[in-house]
Structures are given as C-alpha cells and as structure tokens.
Amino acid sequence: MEKEVIAFLNYLEGELIYIGIDKHGKILGVGDIDGDMLKIKDRIKNNIAPSAMGLFDVVAEERDGKNIIKIIIAGGSEKPYFKKKYGMTEKGCFIRVGTAAEPMIQKIIDDLFAKRVRNSLSKIRSNRQELTFEQLKIFYQERGTPLNKNFPINLELLTENKKLNYVAYLMADENGNSIKLAKYSGNNRVDLIENQEYGYCSIIKATNNILNRLEVENTTRTKITPKERISKRLWNPVALREAVLNAIIHNDYTTEAPPKFEIFDDRIEITSIGGLPNGLSQEDFFEGYSIQRNKGIMRIYKDLELVEQLGSGVPRILDAYDKDCFKFSDNFLRITFPKSISGAISGAISGAIESLTERQVEILELIKENNKIAYREVAQRLEINNSAVQAHFNTLKEKGIIKRIGGTRGYWEVLKR
Known part of the structure; x- marks a missing residue:
C-alpha cells in the first residue's frame, strides 16, 4: 500500500485509493473497519518520508451494504516522497505511470530533491523561541486528545535543528499575526464603519x-406565507465556513500578510495572499485536487476537526455558488459571495415547523449545518444561555422535528424539513 500512496504523493494532483474493492470493481468489503483504518494511518505516518501528515485522509464508506476504506491523498510539496526503509533510491x-505505481529513476529523484520547496513554514525558524501554547492545549483537550510534553515533535513544530518553526509561531499564544475584518456602508471601500x-x-x-463574528453577520431572515415558512441566511453557512477556513489555512504566511475579510451591503469578500500553488491549475482547483501550501497548519486543523476531508472545501462551495465567485491572480485568491435576496437555503419549512419561533428556526439551521453541535456551541453562537438552548431543543424534540441518535457521543437527526 505504501508504494501506491508514495506514487500519488509524488503525483501532481494526488488521488484516491480504495481498500475493499478488487481490480474489477467488485465490492468485497473489509472486516475490521476501525482496526484496518488505524493500521493504514500508522503505516502512512511511520513508513513514509518526508512526513505525509496533513496530506492524507482515511475515511470509511459503505457500498452495497459493505464497509470499504477510502484513502484521500493530496500531491505533496516536498517531493520526492519515499519509503523510509529504502530512502531516496x-x-x-x-x-504514477498510467494506472500503475512505477519505480522512479534516480535522475528524476535527484531533480525533484533539488527543486524541493525549502521555504515551507515548517522549515522557517521562528524569530521568537520563548513561546507558550496554552490556547492550543485547550483546543486539543476539548477534543479529548490532550497534548503531552512531546507535542512540538508530534505536531512537527520544530525545524531540523530542533528550533520552533513558523507553524509553532502561528499556533503560539502570542504572535504578530492578526486577521482583519472590515465592514463598509455601501458597496465600495469609501465608508468604513x-x-x-x-x-x-x-x-x-x-x-x-x-x-463566530461572521455567524453573527450571517443572519437568518424568515418569511411567512399562507402555506409555508421560508427561512434564509445572507450567505450559505457551509460555503461561508469553507471559504473562511480555506483562506486561513492556505494563506501564504511567508509574506507575513494574513487573509482579510470585508463585508459590504451587497456581498462579502474573502481574500487570501498567494495564488494557486505551483503545478495546480484552476481546473484542478475546481475539481477538488489539493496541493497543500501549509501542511503543518492543515494537520492541526484536521486534528481539531475544523476541516473534514482533503479537497472537500471547494466542491462544498460550488454546491452553493458558481465558479465566478473565485478570482485568481499571481498574488492572491479572492472569493466573493453575494448577499441572498430571495429564496431559502434550507428550503421551505412547513407543517409543525410553522409554529416555531425565529430562535428555534435558527437553532434548526445550526443543527442542519452541524448535526453534532453541542448545547454550549449553540449558546455561544446565538449569545443566549445554556438553559434557554436546552428548552428550545426540548421543544424541537417534543414537536418531532429532531431526534437524538447515539447518546452523548451521537448526533441530531432532523425528522421534518
């Protein structure tokens, strides 16, 4: 398996590998889905160099009633990747040659090594070495995976000389990086409010x-007609979240310029520094292929479940908006979402839902956005207390609109839409 993973890491676009499907496409399935996924992750993590962390996902799927494993691989920026056992030989x-993983000739190995990106964030030494990481520890603790004393090594926050790198600097409690959010009155940058x-x-x-700030801006509007209640957000919440995360994770921090967010009367603009990574075309970008500019940042965001599968962000955006919302240049990438004027993102809500308050409709939208959302997060995003949130959830359950599946570690199922 490592051979195929390495071939795709060295490939321009990355690719998918399925476990549990034979070469003829027949679904065989896998027996111990959780155990096999863990073994695959360990093999990729421990047997391949440079580190592939942040460049792959291992996820479970079900086809024809059988469990299979999908390995999602992004093309890496530190080519050539190789089996540790044999080195760069x-x-x-x-x-990748056609559909096969073939040995790489030594000349190509040497050329790729010579071109390897040497100014990646993981290789840049932080100017400040007296850094603390209490905030990062809290985020990992909340996810149930507390950091131990070896976390700078485990999270690849050190340079080859064992000094804290620029990824560590960005993750530290104090740094010089600041993300700006501006709001204007009107449709241009004249009147900053x-x-x-x-x-x-x-x-x-x-x-x-x-x-959280954009969640406040992304208000829900409700229109009641004789037949239905129609709710809509100013912007599609899933697409907006993906655009924010893409801008922050893939920003070119070597320029020391952070992404920026600008809100106008008719739109929101999200601008990240740095064009498409070398070797990635616009067509590849829209297809969801991914070359990670900042794999160290991506790895931590995946750990904290801020992002899901590799390459899923752009397709999620395109589910709600056209390709025209993206603007590319050599120095930046800008995403523009117009404000919604009519129609409902979540569709018509009828029947028992007509009797809901506007606050309960907002909570229902949050559940649809994230069916594992906790009371505490709902309270924070809507700026109400926990007891009020629980009362609203109880109402939604009593009306048969939502149902809890799986207890404290489960999720909410929306029964009526």
Whole structure:
C-alpha cells in the first residue's frame, strides 16, 4: 500500500485509493473497519518520508451494504516522497505511470530533491523561541486528545535543528499575526464603519473568533406565507465556513500578510495572499485536487476537526455558488459571495415547523449545518444561555422535528424539513 500512496504523493494532483474493492470493481468489503483504518494511518505516518501528515485522509464508506476504506491523498510539496526503509533510491521512490505505481529513476529523484520547496513554514525558524501554547492545549483537550510534553515533535513544530518553526509561531499564544475584518456602508471601500482585528494569539483562536463574528453577520431572515415558512441566511453557512477556513489555512504566511475579510451591503469578500500553488491549475482547483501550501497548519486543523476531508472545501462551495465567485491572480485568491435576496437555503419549512419561533428556526439551521453541535456551541453562537438552548431543543424534540441518535457521543437527526 505504501508504494501506491508514495506514487500519488509524488503525483501532481494526488488521488484516491480504495481498500475493499478488487481490480474489477467488485465490492468485497473489509472486516475490521476501525482496526484496518488505524493500521493504514500508522503505516502512512511511520513508513513514509518526508512526513505525509496533513496530506492524507482515511475515511470509511459503505457500498452495497459493505464497509470499504477510502484513502484521500493530496500531491505533496516536498517531493520526492519515499519509503523510509529504502530512502531516496529507486527502491524507495515511486511515481504514477498510467494506472500503475512505477519505480522512479534516480535522475528524476535527484531533480525533484533539488527543486524541493525549502521555504515551507515548517522549515522557517521562528524569530521568537520563548513561546507558550496554552490556547492550543485547550483546543486539543476539548477534543479529548490532550497534548503531552512531546507535542512540538508530534505536531512537527520544530525545524531540523530542533528550533520552533513558523507553524509553532502561528499556533503560539502570542504572535504578530492578526486577521482583519472590515465592514463598509455601501458597496465600495469609501465608508468604513467597522475595522476589527482578530489575532496576536493562536491562529486557531483567531479562526474561531472570525467564524463566530461572521455567524453573527450571517443572519437568518424568515418569511411567512399562507402555506409555508421560508427561512434564509445572507450567505450559505457551509460555503461561508469553507471559504473562511480555506483562506486561513492556505494563506501564504511567508509574506507575513494574513487573509482579510470585508463585508459590504451587497456581498462579502474573502481574500487570501498567494495564488494557486505551483503545478495546480484552476481546473484542478475546481475539481477538488489539493496541493497543500501549509501542511503543518492543515494537520492541526484536521486534528481539531475544523476541516473534514482533503479537497472537500471547494466542491462544498460550488454546491452553493458558481465558479465566478473565485478570482485568481499571481498574488492572491479572492472569493466573493453575494448577499441572498430571495429564496431559502434550507428550503421551505412547513407543517409543525410553522409554529416555531425565529430562535428555534435558527437553532434548526445550526443543527442542519452541524448535526453534532453541542448545547454550549449553540449558546455561544446565538449569545443566549445554556438553559434557554436546552428548552428550545426540548421543544424541537417534543414537536418531532429532531431526534437524538447515539447518546452523548451521537448526533441530531432532523425528522421534518
């Protein structure tokens, strides 16, 4: 399996590998889905160099009633990738040729090594070495995976000389990075009415602050007709979240310029620094292929479940908006979402839902956005207390609109839409 993974890491676009399907496409399934997924992750993590962390996902799928495993691989920026056992040799390096993983000839290995990106964030030494990471520890603790004393090594926050790198600097409690959010009156940048900075702290905390701030801006409007209640957000919440995370994770921080967020009367603009990574075309971008500019950042965001599968962000955006919302240049990528004027993102809500309050409709939208959402997060996003949230949830359950599946570690199922 490592051979195929290495071939795709060395490939321009990355690719998918399925476990539990034979070469003829017949679904065989796998027996111990959880155990096999863990073994695959360990083999990729421990047997391949440079580190592939942040460049792959291992997820379970069900087809024809059988469990299979899908390995999602992004093309890496530190080519050539190789089996640690054999090093950068023809026995250790592989490349994709047609549908096969073939040994890489030594000349290609040497050329790729010579071109390897040497200014990646993980290789840049932080100017400040006296850094603390209490905020990062809290985020990992909340996910049930507390960091131990070896976390700088485990999270690849050190350079080859064992000094804290620039990823560590961005994750630290205090740094010089600040993400700006501006709000204007009108449709241009003439009348600035709000200029907020979210930063000088862990980029994870800044990300959550930005998401929470935009959640407040992304209000729900409700229209009641004789036949239905229609609710809509100013922007599709899933697409907006993906755009925010993409801008922050894939920003070119070597320029020391953070992404920015601008709200106008008719739109929101999200701008990240740096064009498409070398070797990634616009067509590849829209197809969901991914070359990670900042794999160290991506790895931590995946750990904290801020992002899901590799390459899923752009397709999620395109589910709600056209390709025209993206603007590319050599130096930046801008996403523009127009404000919704009519129609409902979630569709018509009828029947028992007609009797809901506007607050309960907002809670229902949050559940649809994230069916594992906790009372505490709902309370924070709607700025109401926990007891009020629980009362609203009880009402939704009593009306048969939602149902809890799986207890405390389960999820909410929406029964009526």
